[in-house]
Amino acid sequence: MPRTKWDSHLARAIYYERSAIVESKLLNFNHQEDRLIFAKMIKRLCALPLEDLGFAPNLEADFIKNPASLLEAMKLPEQKDTTGPPSSEIFDLCQGSSFTFPYKDDQTRTVRLKRVIFRSNSIIGRGTTVIRVECACCNCPSNRCDWKNKKLVLKMSFPSKTRVSERTFMDRCKELAQGEYAWVSNHLPDLIWSFDIPFRDGSPQANLGEKFKDYEMRVMRGVILEELKPLSSLKTARECAQVFYDIVQCEFSIYIKRSHFSSNGLSISGHHWVWKYPRILHRDISQGNIMVREKNGKKYGVLNDWDLAIWLDDKRDGPTSQFRTGTKPYMAHEQHSVEWKGPHRYRHDLESIFYVMLLLVCLYSRPDEKLRRYKNQSYQYQEWHQSDDRSLYLEKHHTIRADDWEPPVTTFFFGFLLWLSRLQDSFRSGLIDRGNFHRAVRKTAQLDRSHTQMNFYDEDTLGGHLSYEGIVSIVHVFEEEELETRGREWQLHLDNLRQKQVG
């Protein structure tokens, strides 16, 4: 999006888009030559073809042809008080627009855009937008549209060209979620169609890519998905607890490690090892990515949005912009530290789940109702949505390391207090352990330089404090009643534990 920045008679033309910001030199409008340069730049920008000006190729929206309609841009109710670039309002003008994308057998398919249901908090085109859509039925045989009875959304994002697609991760999971592991599919998004639209040769993106070596080439990536329900659709604290337990189960089944099975004498028969876990880390667990699927009258927690996922065994973190990923209030505390250099681990995702839970049960009086603010009153954790990395690091470090920690859980969510205390205790003990371990390593190294090799320390589970068995033993029961354990091997495992307790 081209823009100009004014400072009396001095100005710079700024062109910003997904990967780069290009600034002109400082122009002085008292000089005729500078005025001419400026006019030429505006002229060139206006001459760009529609697909280069629009933020999504193939989008037929009124405002592109008739920019005057932009003046009527409206804000979403939840954004009434925010200030930001006007581009953040554009999508609301697209209701009723049609969007065409590549489909099977070199065909195209067209959908009509309805309401925007999610937009990440950034300039359009950098973040993700999710829009409710319906088939425009341009090429559908009459009355036989295969998308007719489906509630669909279109998710648009503009990732780096080399970024592995969510589709690839989900295909791998679905391929493995067979037989007694079929339950895993209930907890993953259902991707109906996906496509990439690259920027054409000669587009500004392609030109910038040629000119600057480190320019990140991107594609427009679209996914058509079944619409899921948000956490706010849940009715009881117990339903919320089940959804969180589902997320823990789903996550773990996706990147399980054999070593996690070694403790506690888990007795499962040999054929379970045949299951090859996909070994994927999600890396962006947030309140918005934990969704609910209703199927045959039952509700399932779904871990959505695998856009930032990585293969666990591929430690290259990809483009630098992807190194520190996540949604700020929910990122693991370490990730806010400038000293943190990766890698992203299983326990970081687990810490994110912990924060999603914490913020929900302390800032909401019901799943669909935020605590009301009276005058200047503020609630603990409320400012996490606006804080910078430094404050978040300190706040979270304090939260997770505190002795006798007791979060201000609202009455509705009171049952979560026990979960949170026990989880916090696991993190706290693990981190203390880890500190001791590293101190011991340093000491040994100082005493005897030849003996720096210490015992292995399991960073993934903080020395076993965050083992899956440990976490499941906390979250499989809510308010003294068992929740549903989905996987057969874990049902057996819990049976064993129960027998041990009885015997």
Ligand SMILES: [Zn+2]
């Ligand atoms: Zn149709």
